[in-house]
Amino acid sequence: MVRTCEVALPLPLRTTFTYRVPEALDEPMVTGARVVVPFRNRAILGVVLKRGECANGASLKNVTELLDRVPTLSSSLVELGRWISNYYLSSIGETLRAMLPPAVELQFDREWQISDAGRARLQELRSLAVPSEVESADRTLLQLLETRGGVVSDGILRNIKGNLAATSRLLRRKELVVRGAGRHRAVRMQKMIAWRDQAVPAQSDPVEHRVHRVLAESAGTVALGSLLKAAAVSRAVVQRLVKEGKLVVSEEPLVPEQAPFAIDLIPPVNPLNAEQTHVVEAIEGWLRARTFHPALLYGVTGSGKTEVYIRAVEATLALGRAAIILVPEIALTIWISNICRARFGSTVAVLHSGLSDQERAREWWRVRRQEVRVVVGTRSAVFAPLEGIGLIVIDEEQESSYKQEEAPRYHGRDVALMRAKLEGAVALLGSATPSLESYQRAREGKYELLYLRSRVENRPMAAVQIADLREDFRRTHKTTPISQDLREAIARELAAGRQSIVLINRRGYSWFVLCRSCGATILCENCSIALTYHKKRERLTCHYCGFARRVATACPKCNSEHIYFVGAGAEQVEEHLRTLFPQARIARLDRDAVRNKRAFAEVLSAFAAGNMDILVGTQMVAKGHDFHGVTLVGVASADAQLGFPDFRAAERTFQLLTQVAGRAGRGSLPGQVIVESHHPEHYAIQTAASQDYVSFFEKELHFRRLMHYPPFVALSSVLVRGAKLEKAIHWSRQIEAFFESQKISEIKILGPAAAPLSRLKGEYRFHFLLKSSRRAALNKIVNKCLAFCSEKGIPDRAILIDVDPVNLL
Ligand SMILES: [Zn+2]
Ligand SMILES: [Zn+2]
Incomplete structure (x- = not known):
């Protein structure tokens, strides 16, 4: 055996x-x-x-x-x-x-090794009096290998010019052998000790007893140094126990300690209002029950959800259990983790993709050792190796950033619910604009529904006014990114020394470039997507694949010079505001203006401190920041998202408008919101203006029922992609035939159709959309489809399965 x-x-x-x-x-x-x-x-x-x-x-x-x-x-x-x-x-x-x-402790590399045939060839090449260019290249390479003991790493080989050709030549002739190697990096390791599961401590030995107690209390592994100190024993004792099989020794990378966390934040002690108290008490009750309990906290913007989360975490810790707080983006991680550290000290860890590998590894291992009881992070923090979890908070549960758009394509919120179920924990979903799916589940009684209907200190909701851009054009005969109403309002705020936020949910200077002679838009070379004009970088760029080209002065199709830049992006709105208000202090917040977390934090703190008058930006400005001086929020082109070919377009528009409107009037001054739109009668805009979630929900739910979309059905998409159009079509036809042969009445299959992004990163894309009220049936057929594909030799990477897709482009 x-x-x-x-x-x-x-x-x-x-x-x-x-x-x-x-x-x-x-x-x-x-x-x-x-x-x-x-x-x-x-x-x-x-x-x-x-x-x-x-x-x-x-x-x-x-x-x-x-x-x-x-x-x-x-x-x-x-x-x-x-x-x-x-x-x-x-x-x-x-x-x-x-x-x-x-x-971090490993490095994966390839190693090149000279073979016996290679050594023989080298002898031969050395004897040549006048080698050809190819022969001398081969000789140099083989010689290098031989002088280095026959093996060199990929890195060394790659640095030598012209080596690629020689390497593949030699590899083909089997004069070289390549193999993979996992090399240990020069990372200092530390010994970690754990008590072996079944081992029983000797009753008569007090020293052994102390070791056992320290390890049992820490619930995970303990660094050798800490164990020696905490149990007051010598190394020899540990060595003996290892020999007896009672202790397990492992190694972990010892990553340098982090720079002391900058806490200039004095933990605000926010007294709870009656609604908050009620909510916190309900959560405490569920925590004590120690069973899985999903709940949706629907609280209007500014109602103090964060304070509820913190109190819930506090209650969890008091019961000796651990908590995870998930937030949709890195900026919010920083904000919430600052509050958590101020309240709970060093038992808080932060996990998100903005950290370096070293930082992330350090935080991760701290969690694994159970030195940490609270983890704050983005999507992947749902996998934090905490034990004894009592609470998982999913803040802004409706955000699409919880969905991972590469393999594995999981939804962080739904995985969090499953994890809470496995751990017997409370899952607390929070939002001012819950997703249709979650709110529907709460109404059906599958989730407990908690409300925060009033804002803290009973601040009124901001008054929202819709600026009809069609009307504005009739009055002014001009298309400018800022309507007359919004311009006058900003001027008023500036004169009064107050702050404004302007949201424009498009990056770049112009949305796209259009030829007036032939009507063509300038497209990306790799994707079926119009290029965005970035003025400062003097480039037309693709926001999907990163392709960039010089700004055209003539149409690439018909060579006409009548090209026209359409739509105002954040860069242009900022420029326009600077011309309108030359004295104002203006900052822009989007991925082009703010490229790292430090720049991001700088802009935010300058604005929060009142050193800026106007903050312009993409949806980055709409999220959870608490600016007390902001009295005006303007939304330039609220419709930017409505036209997207996605059944969630209205929901996303409603969510964004509601959130940004919630930024106004958070301090003692009342707020005002101006929403610019070409479709002021659209229900998403109307209900956002009246801040009426429930009306929006009812209208949208009606549409979803009619059109057979979630929450009424489960969705899966099957995307077929290929660099060659004929292949992609051929595979789609094969899959279509497969689905037809199955004839399942409870599943509706749409497609194959060209995906809305019919070409992306050089690949042609077709998709099927599968709908069913029974998820299990859906899962079964997609599984069968995958088996069919591998049977037919359709490559794995050509088929992309997305269960509960969030993005249908
Ligand atoms: Zn043209
Ligand atoms: Zn592209």
């Missing part, structure tokens, strides 16, 4: 792999531990799913290295990973990789 283990590898494959555990590895392979294994000339990091045995393991490859004695992923996280993989039809290996910390 040979020992084996089943390993999940981070590849877009729906299978797992079996490897042999070499004799020399005497540690047991535990579920959730990381291993390095060989795979097609590469070394890759996988996760052990289970161990096994097999009678004839001769054909199996060996595990190269076991990285963890104590599993990196706990068994409950592995279980969550399996659920995600089943629900979203994603590869289990890619799913688990998304849950792992950055492997």
